[in-house]
Amino acid sequence: MIGLPAALFWAYATGSTFALAAARQLQFLERRAADRTGLPALLAPRLVSRAANPYLCLTLLYAAMLPVPTGLFLMWQNPSWSTMHIADGHRGVWAGFSLLYAGGVVLATLLGFLLAQALCLVGAGYWAYLNCAGGSFLLFGTLVHGWDGQGYRRFLTTDGAALRAWPEDSVVNNVLRFLTSGTFLTLLFLGAAVIGTMLLVEIGWLAEGWLLPGGAQDRKVPRFLAVAVAGAGLYGLPLAGALLASTLVRFLGYPAGLTVFAAVAGTLLLPRRSPVRGLYGLVGLPKAHWRATSDLVPGTRPAPA
Template sequence: MVPVQAALFWAFATGATFALSAARQLQYWRGYTSDARASGRLHRRAGSAAASPYLLHTVLFAAVLLAPTGLFLLWYNPSWGTMQVADDHDGVWAGFALLYAGGVTIGAALGFLVAQLLILYGAAYWAFLVSVSAHFLFFGTLLHGWDGSGYRRLLTTNQRDLAAWSRDPVADNVVDFVTSGTFLALLVFAAGVMGTLLLAEVGWLMEGWDAPGADADRKVPRLVAVAIAAAGTQGLPLLGALTASGLVRLTSWPVGLVVFAVIAYLVLIPRRTPVRWLYGLVGLPAGSWEVTVERTEELEAAA
């Protein structure tokens, strides 16, 4: 559903965000299947991280929704699908279809597995940073691109309109895009893709909060926690991409990226930052899977 240059970043980011949304469930899955690893190949398979139903849903989401919609737009408008690198089908290598479909599916699975590994061993905040970083690359590709014209490439449907961008008023360029068939297709696909994505992420967060003791970790009402989670995984990287693009435009690639890296470090890494404080309000598990399962068993025994 996005140009090929940004597709892998979005797929990886989506997989990581799905794992983060189901963080508590993934810890329970690891804990309650750990005893089955001791005997038999079938038991070992059932208890493996790759057997998680949440991973299966992530792969299906990528294979059934992300990949086909992206392939349709790449075929329907090769110019937009390649961010105006190719003007028509003759300029698109046939292997891109294979790479797009396979890459998006594998990218989502890899994003999920990387985030899941961090979550299981008590580094859920770093799993959050994986999602933020991948979304930053996604938004950065669309907004800035490799030559500073990313948003222009995104809001035009062919190379001719891209070349004429500076000669026409910005409003005219935007109107031309939103009245195009490409934008109509995007709207139709967005309803299905983004709707399913939000249902999964919000639903898994709600499911995790229903676990024993989990609701006590959440410091704000559920609706506010969902808003904070969305702002953290989507809004924060979007703001970061806009900031990085502005710094690069004001200075240069090396200087702008170095300055942005320092800002990102100060905002995200120290233990006492607004981002970490907001993250702590959502109620995601703070410890490893052993800690979460042990605490749950104690609560169930006390009840």
């Protein structure tokens, strides 16, 4: 239910975020798989079907049942907006785009989930978070700046004519015109289902993980505050980064602007004592390898050396 140029970024970020939200459950499943099979701990996960992972199955079901059909509906209803005005109407949209969109959204969701899951299982939970934030940053960067600096204009106009007429009126009038359009009302209705379900799943899986061994100890703040911190880190920070990157590029140009942005982002995200790492540590997501859960799960045997 979003423009085609940004849809794959959103799908990748969604798959990554679903895996991160269920990180503790995924570690627990991996630990139990090794115990059930009686195989060496390093070999068991490879011989236990990943397709039986309920969190992966539910993630792909979400992608196939909500983002894909709503995106195809919007492409049919308003192909200009769905392509960010690359096409003016149905004649400008190649029929294969619908096929590529449907398959691409599911595939991007799958890739995002698998990479974030792999990072969580090896104990690189913070890097799994950066993977999620990176996908969201690319999504917001496309909507805010786009490939030509008009990303927000393309998002807030219903057709190519309105985009071309944007400079002739004030920003407020352009935004109000979009907010009273049928396209916005459709987005509002579909977004309640797509985004509402997405948030419910992410919060539900995060809260579910706190019930598992080690979850309550790792969470350093009350649950409501932990959810707020997680939301700010997964969506607020990437949006702020996209706005900052767009501003720097507009004033300094692409090479200098992106260089300055990379320096700022690296300072905030990468050091071991960075503020973002500190906030990540408050939420209660796992910080160790999945084999470390054997010390927390009653009745599990130690992992073989």
